[in-house]
Amino acid sequence: MEDMELQTEAPLYLRIAQELRHNILEGVYKAGEQVPTEAVLSERFGVNRHTLRRAIGLVASEGLLRVDQGRGTFVADISPTVAVRYPIGERVRFSETLREQGIEPRYELLRAITLPANARIAEKMEIRSGEHIAMVERLGLADGRPLKVASSYFPLSRFPDILARLNETPSISRLFAEVYRCDHRRRTTLVTAQAVSPEDARLLGVSYNMPVLVAEAVNTDEENRVIEYGVTRFRADRTELVIQPENLSG
Amino acid sequence: MEDMELQTEAPLYLRIAQELRHNILEGVYKAGEQVPTEAVLSERFGVNRHTLRRAIGLVASEGLLRVDQGRGTFVADISPTVAVRYPIGERVRFSETLREQGIEPRYELLRAITLPANARIAEKMEIRSGEHIAMVERLGLADGRPLKVASSYFPLSRFPDILARLNETPSISRLFAEVYRCDHRRRTTLVTAQAVSPEDARLLGVSYNMPVLVAEAVNTDEENRVIEYGVTRFRADRTELVIQPENLSG
DNA sequence: ACAAATTTGTTCGTATGTATG
DNA sequence: ACATACATACGAACAAATTTG
Numbered sequence: 001m002e003d004m005e006l007q008t009e010a011p012l013y014l015r016i017a018q019e020l021r022h023n024i025l026e027g028v029y030k031a032g033e034q035v036p037t038e039a040v041l042s043e044r045f046g047v048n049r050h051t052l053r054r055a056i057g058l059v060a061s062e063g064l065l066r067v068d069q070g071r072g073t074f075v076a077d078i079s080p081t082v083a084v085r086y087p088i089g090e091r092v093r094f095s096e097t098l099r100e101q102g103i104e105p106r107y108e109l110l111r112a113i114t115l116p117a118n119a120r121i122a123e124k125m126e127i128r129s130g131e132h133i134a135m136v137e138r139l140g141l142a143d144g145r146p147l148k149v150a151s152s153y154f155p156l157s158r159f160p161d162i163l164a165r166l167n168e169t170p171s172i173s174r175l176f177a178e179v180y181r182c183d184h185r186r187r188t189t190l191v192t193a194q195a196v197s198p199e200d201a202r203l204l205g206v207s208y209n210m211p212v213l214v215a216e217a218v219n220t221d222e223e224n225r226v227i228e229y230g231v232t233r234f235r236a237d238r239t240e241l242v243i244q245p246e247n248l249s250g
Numbered sequence: 251m252e253d254m255e256l257q258t259e260a261p262l263y264l265r266i267a268q269e270l271r272h273n274i275l276e277g278v279y280k281a282g283e284q285v286p287t288e289a290v291l292s293e294r295f296g297v298n299r300h301t302l303r304r305a306i307g308l309v310a311s312e313g314l315l316r317v318d319q320g321r322g323t324f325v326a327d328i329s330p331t332v333a334v335r336y337p338i339g340e341r342v343r344f345s346e347t348l349r350e351q352g353i354e355p356r357y358e359l360l361r362a363i364t365l366p367a368n369a370r371i372a373e374k375m376e377i378r379s380g381e382h383i384a385m386v387e388r389l390g391l392a393d394g395r396p397l398k399v400a401s402s403y404f405p406l407s408r409f410p411d412i413l414a415r416l417n418e419t420p421s422i423s424r425l426f427a428e429v430y431r432c433d434h435r436r437r438t439t440l441v442t443a444q445a446v447s448p449e450d451a452r453l454l455g456v457s458y459n460m461p462v463l464v465a466e467a468v469n470t471d472e473e474n475r476v477i478e479y480g481v482t483r484f485r486a487d488r489t490e491l492v493i494q495p496e497n498l499s500g
Numbered sequence: 501a502c503a504a505a506t507t508t509g510t511t512c513g514t515a516t517g518t519a520t521g
Numbered sequence: 522a523c524a525t526a527c528a529t530a531c532g533a534a535c536a537a538a539t540t541t542g
Contacts, residue, residue: 011509011510011511012510012511013510013511025513047510047511047512048511048513048514049512049513050510050511050512051510051511052510061520068519068520069518069519069520070519070520070521071519071520071521239521
């Protein structure tokens with residue numbers, strides 16, 4: 001006989017990682033709590049601290065643990081956060097969508113600046129490269145927890161005072177509807193996924209290399225002119241984009 | 251004097267990782283080529299092999315390098331693979347979509363079995379839990395390169411001979427249209443992102459922890475009965491889901 | 501078909517640096 | 522200032538997979 005164990009014994013660090021996952025999922029270590037220190041755990045598992053650290057690093061990269069230098073290692077709070085169902089259709093309204101699901105929406109303004117459009121953005125906005133645009137970056141929260149980071153671009157030629165207006169009317173949907181009196185429709189949405197950037201990781205409260213859903217949207221007015229181009233990065237673990245015909249006919 | 255550099259010097263492994271990225275992106279190490287061995291590189295950078303390995307591990311986790319035990323470390327072939335634009339609408343046709351973009355589609359059958367529906371799948375398919383269903387898992391390739399892994403579920407009550415039929419008619423769209431004579435429409439698509447599972451990583455040829463786009467689809471016939479439930483995992487780096495009104499009205 | 505060399509993978513040990521309370 | 526806890530780095534040895542002779 002060739003061998004008894006087709007599944008060759010796994011490396012120590014993998015078995016320890018599995019044990020850690022199990023303890024977290026079984027509630028031996030509870031959400032938010034500190035797990036024993038590396039010294040204690042390596043002693044307990046009877047391995048070198050490096051081996052233990054490797055296991056922790058793996059589990060942390062999966063998002064179940066959070067490691068803070070000088071403080072300790074903590075069970076990530078992956079509480080029963082039901083995913084937000086986010087319909088993508090002709091009208092996409094963050095605040096309405098969330099409120100319909102009993103979730104309290106909030107925006108935090110991160111940046112609001114003007115700049116010349118680079119080639120890529122100009123193409124998407126159907127303007128000349130170098131034309132001045134407004135860029136607004138906001139953190140979208142659901143029940144106080146980070147859900148998305150949205151970068152939006154607007155043509156200044158059409159909305160010269162948009163940055164000032166945004167202070168009074170923080171909702172972009174309402175800004176278009178009530179101030180500029182133009183309808184705001186989604187022409188196209190491109191969806192892909194990426195590993196989170198370091199900056200977004202900080203804003204979204206996720207660890208490095210977790211996936212984000214990236215939605216690139218072009219919004220137009222009634223005459224099909226581009227009035228907003230936006231790139232939104234959603235926490236993948238909290239978001240489910242919903243695509244169905246009804247979204248687009250109504 | 252305490253120090254000259256307020257911006258504390260980054261750790262060695264990070265600086266080496268940066269250097270490796272730079273060399274890859276600048277073409278010093280070309281796509282598919284083997285990079286020097288760990289022994290050579292650690293010597294060259296003047297660091298311990300562990301430190302060098304950590305840098306390589308980081309860059310590999312970003313998808314720029316592939317490490318094969320016993321063979322060597324290679325620059326990942328992230329050639330100018332233009333993302334496949336994959337429209338999500340009322341009709342979703344893998345083969346047609348790709349051919350329209352000048353890309354040659356192909357399917358490889360991975361599994362085709364029958365099994366009782368668990369609660370989750372039964373709910374999605376609007377059948378009783380435990381009812382027998384067919385499960386078909388296929389690898390979708392674009393110009394010979396892995397693009398997606400699709401798991402599809404069909405009610406056996408409606409299509410008792412579907413597994414046999416699939417051998418003759420490998421295209422599911424065509425199978426419904428030509429054999430079963432029923433129209434095949436997308437009712438809903440839910441899109442999210444996840445870190446790739448170990449098995450999908452192997453099938454898709456990506457490294458562990460890279461993101462995949464997950465599209466969960468419910469397809470119905472003309473009477474709005476569910477005839478297929480599917481979960482498809484797309485390589486995120488090769489896929490751009492496209493959502494626009496035209497997809498759904500026509 | 502086998503043995504040796506090559507290359508990456510795992511584990512231990514030791515030392516020192518950095519952040520926190 | 523001090524102790525605690527995680528972070529980085531070096532060194533040594535052996536295991537596992539692959540390629541080469």
